[in-house]
Each structure stands twice: as C-alpha cells, then as structure tokens.
Amino acid sequence: MPDIRAVVFDMDGTILNTEMLYPKVSAEILRRRGLALSQDLTDAMMGRPAPVAFQVMIDWHDLADSIEILERESEEIFADILEVSLGLMPGFTELFKALLQAKYPLAVCTSASRNMAVELLGRFNITPDLQFVIGGDEVQHGKPHPEIYLAAASRLALSPQQIVVFEDSETGCKAAIDAGTHAIAVPGDHSKKHSFIGAQMIADTLHDPRIYELLIPTRPV
Template sequence: MNHPTPETPIRAVVFDLDGLMVNTEDVYQLVGTELMRRRGKTFDDDLRGAMMGQPAAAALAVMIKWHALTDTLDDLAAESEQTFWEYVEERLTTMPGLHELLAYIDERGLRKAIATSGARHYAEELLSRVDLHEHFEFLLTAGDITHGKPHPEIYQLAAARLGLATSECLVLEDSHNGCKAGVTAGAYTVAVPSPHSADHDFTGAKFIADSLADPRIRAVLAG
C-alpha cells in the first residue's frame, strides 16, 4: 500500500472526467462498435486505445485514418454525438468510490477542479446528469486550451487558475494521454485505470490505483 510522499503538501485535486469520474468509456465502446459496424469495420482494442484521452475531433480523426474511412470529420462527429447521447440515457453512472473521495476532499478542506479533453457543452451535460455540476471550483475543457492531452497545457492552466504550483496538485487520470499530461506538467499524478485502459502505459505516475476508493489516494491527501 506504499505511495511516494508528495514533495510539497497537496492543496488541490484535479480530475479528468471520461472513464475516471463517469463510465463514459463503456458508452464510447458501444458507440465506436456501432459506428464501425455500420461501415463493415471493427472497433478493436488498439484503435480504442489510440483514441482514448484525446479531444473528440482528434480521436475521430484517428478513427478515420485507421480504417481509411470516406466520412468527413464533421459528419462522423455528428453521428457519433447523436449515438452517444442515445446510449448514455440508460447507461451513465459514476465510477466506484467517486462520491466518497469527493466527500473526503471536502473534509480535508482541499480544492477541486476538472480538466477534460471534451467540449464544454458535453462535459457540463454529463456533470448535470450525475448531479456533480456544482461540486467543483471550475471546469477546463478543450475550448480553453491550444494543445490537448498528452500536452501538459491543461494541467498547467488548472494550477495557474488555482494559484498553485503544479506540484501542489494531485491529478487523477485513467488514460495514458491524460497521465502523461499530468506527469509532464509536474503534478503529483496518479493513474486510476478503467477496465478499458488497464493495459495503458502509465510511466511517470506515482502509482496505479485500484479505483477512486484506493486508500493510497486518501493517504496522499492526508499528507
């Protein structure tokens, strides 16, 4: 159960969204599978891994190039979004341990924010559906940055907005791209893989948590 002690006390927690706080990677698996089925293609693990953690446009561009699709990015994005919300309706849920961790963060008097590769309208809608939209100090999305994950910009911006050094921020991420962004930014980065990202390379992460309920996360926050 050991974990590296932060060099400076952690004063804020910055969460990724997809696959970390909510089970949207489950939904994306269904959406990707359906989009490819309609085109006589497959949505395999390698393709899913290459897309994960990237802004939507970049992820769909990977899909188009991967299978040499004739679809335009705009058309595929519209179809993907419509299919996603159809599937989300009955399938969206929070990830194990999330609510308990949020309560503990509040107990400790720490701050919390979200930094996601998704679009703002998308992230706000998801958070609203699971009643989490008012639990965070702010939300950073693809529209707030020039470079998406794995570039560190979004976590550098989060720290700046918090008025903290990146080393004072605990970053929780479920994907290789997101984890690399946190590590490169200089944040205390912990990987919390979902079943969809369990095989990702989390080089640089302080440790790989079993879930958001992993007691090592609380130990880091306790100082």
C-alpha cells in the same frame, strides 16, 4: 510528504464510466460502414479530444467521412446510450465527499468539450462543488500535451507540484506527468494495459486506501 493544495479530476473513465461507453459509439459508427472496432484503435483514440480521436479513426480505416460528420453521428448514438448506461466510477462519490470535507479546491480537466462535461457532470450534481471545468475545446493542445493541467494550475494559483491529478488513461496521465503534477493513475478495465510510467501512484480504484493516506491522512480507512 508532498504539499498538496488542490485536486483535479479527469472526467471520462475517472469520474464517469463514459470511457466504457465511447467504444460502443465507435463500434456502431464502424458497423454502419461494414467495419469492426479493434482494441488497438480504441486505445489510440482514448483520452484524446473528439476531433483528434475521429481523425485517428478516419486515418485508421481510410474513411471518406469528415470529422464533422462523425461527430454529429456519434452525438446521436451517444445520447441514446447515455440514457440507460451513464454512471459514476467506483469510489468517486466517497472520495469526492471526503475531499470536500477536507476543504480541497476541486476541478475537472477533460478532453470532452466544456459544454458536454458540464452537462454530464450536472446529471450527478457535481459541478456546483467544482472551482472550474476546463474542456478540451478550451485549450490549443489536447492531452497528452500538458497544457490543460498547466492551465488548471494557473487558475488555482498553485504550482503543478501542489496539485493531485486523477487520470485513467495513458494519454491523460502523460499530460498530468509532463505538467509536473502529482499524477495518480486509476486504470479501469478499459485501460489496465496502458503504460503509466512516471505516475506517482497507480491506484486500484478510487477506493484505494493509499489515496486517503496521501490526501486525508487523519481519516480512518
């Protein structure tokens, strides 16, 4: 039985349904330029820090726009979408409550900027129960590099092997695996075709009974 002492969540597509919203933003950006968003481009951008993701879009379609222009435009589009479409992923509320009751230290590591993450998580009153949030703008190397999860382990004063990480994408899961954490993949409709080789578990959703068996074995499910 692994010696699990803390739990770290990715945000986009793991806690919040934002991974399903970002393609709408990308599609609108490209539509304004007479272009269409493909699934291959969506997959190539998913889970990466915004500057990296937008550089992928620029290279993919040979756009003349700068990263800064695309970021500003996306923020305006995203703000409108958030007001009507932002929500929590299935099973998160129940699992988060159970982990709090079990006294696990909890944290979030996201490719989004820290300010954006705090703002979005704050809408659901999640941040007060977190030890910390690490944003993609606070590390030198974004996911799939393991830096962000190694930084989390350092802040928690634990070895990576003592930390469970929940990730929804191939990019994020690779970061968790390469950091040496106990990586649990939770694919959504947006990432079911991703590769999660090396993950300790591939869960159906955050409702998956195997998650509770691992982290809260005395809890009836």
